[in-house]
Amino acid sequence: MKSSTYIPFLDLKAINQRYEPQLSRSALEVVQEGQYLEGAQTRQFEQEFGAFVGTQHVLAVSNGTNALELILRGYRELGLLQPTDEILVPANTFIATLLAIVNQGMVPVPVDAELPTFLPDLRSLQRSVGGKTKALVLVHLYGRTAYSEAIADWAKSRGLLLIEDNAQAAGSRWGNKKTGNLGHAAAHSFYPTKNLGALGDAGAVTTNDPELAGCVRALAHYGSTEKHRYAYTGFNFRMDEIQAAALRVKLPHLDRDNQNRAVLAARYLEQIRHPDLLLPGPEYRPFHHTWHLFTVLTKKRDSLRAFLAEQGIETALHYPRPPHRQPAFASLLQGYRLPVTEKIHQQTLSLPLHPALSAEQQEYIIDRINRW
Ligand SMILES: Cc1ncc(COP(=O)(O)O)c(C=O)c1O
Missing domain, CATH: 3.40.640.10 (Type I PLP-dependent aspartate aminotransferase-like (Major domain))
Structure with missing residues (x-):
């Protein structure tokens, strides 16, 4: 590309x-x-x-x-x-x-959450x-x-x-x-x-x-x-x-779309190789995964995000601040310590994954991440 x-x-x-x-x-x-x-x-x-x-x-x-x-x-x-x-x-x-x-x-x-689920x-x-x-x-x-x-x-x-x-x-x-x-x-x-x-x-x-x-x-x-x-x-x-x-x-196409998502997710899981990245766990049957989002964790999240943006790849954050740290919940949820959730929100980066993403686009994304 x-x-x-x-x-x-x-x-x-x-x-x-x-x-x-x-x-x-x-x-x-x-x-x-x-x-x-x-x-x-x-x-x-x-x-x-x-x-x-x-x-x-x-x-x-x-x-x-x-x-x-x-x-x-x-x-x-x-x-x-x-x-x-x-x-x-x-x-x-x-x-x-x-x-x-x-x-x-x-x-x-x-x-609190567990990783890598x-x-x-x-x-x-x-x-x-x-x-x-x-x-x-x-x-x-x-x-x-x-x-x-x-x-x-x-x-x-x-x-x-x-x-x-x-x-x-x-x-x-x-x-x-x-x-x-x-x-x-x-x-x-x-x-x-x-x-x-x-x-x-x-x-x-x-x-x-x-x-x-x-x-x-x-x-x-x-x-x-x-x-x-x-x-x-x-x-x-x-x-x-x-x-x-x-x-x-x-609706009649949802299962096929989810299948496309699974193929893309499997490719990310197999081909992304980077020591600074934690990938999400695969599908652990019988727990299915329809890969609405493919999120990775890295301590250098902002640097990876900026690097990918320079390469023309848009990423997203799901989410940068957890609900218990939001102003709306400042009094109701104050005092909660939720270390895994906080780590996720500090380190998370969602990569493009949707049924209209082409194999060529995905190869390019994987290549750029591996070079980062
Ligand atoms: C986990 C979760 N719960 C609830 C909602 C709320 O759905 P809606 O935006 O349709 O109100 C969303 C999505 O926006 C969501 O991701």
Whole structure:
């Protein structure tokens, strides 16, 4: 590749170009149909996503953060969670996971991560649990399945609700079961950059619990259980028809896209050779990995990032400052020492990895990293 090369971290235009002209056609159909919310596209997407994830209920909603909030609020309405209950949550996650918890009045208890999975393990969860803990949010971070039978058994023995944050892991599995169907309820994000990305904000709740499903559906629709009857002080957290239509075009290709991601990740894992880099662990079956992000750690992160930028390679930080160090959580989470999470945030660098990245582009990235 020439030195004028520019490889963006993520090329959404190229990613979505692969679904044309179906994407544009589906948007046009919605415009012409004249039903922009709560229509056939949304109901059909719910059925198709349910068949994909394997749950009995899917509620299409406005985004992943709202999906998580709806689950927590739903459990409050059903009397299974109360304000001030403590919820275990990975310290190494996107801030939205914690925002949903505090915005429902509950208390997040951040649990430190392990390497090279970047996820909490059973022992760290056991160290963090307390008498007020009522639920556990498992975040399948960067695409790696965070669930294990041991974690589920332990959560069950303590009577904890097991909630999945599947924002980053659409299509991941544990054994033959999909993420989103591993706990009591799951939140999904279809933010445009995600493995299954819409053309704007969108999300979903999946569950096999009919009571929670009914409650979440009402909550997302102003709290309405039937026309002109409001059982809850709910929200307007619905998915647009145009997003459902776009997701229906892309969902049938998700497994193939994830397969492409796996090929790219395997190549990075095999071919990056540098003494100053710690690579993420491979896929440890039965824990699947859909490689939403490929993050490496290095003490010289800023130098590597600047070097790659000079070579025309854009990288990203997921994330430079953990939630418990954010001003928003200055009082609520002060005093937490989470050394592995802090190390990750100081040293992390995400390399380009998406289904429209070519083998030639990737070879160039690997070559430049190895020369650094
Ligand atoms: C781990 C995690 N949880 C929650 C969210 C929130 O999803 P959304 O942006 O759709 O609200 C995101 C993504 O943005 C995420 O990465």
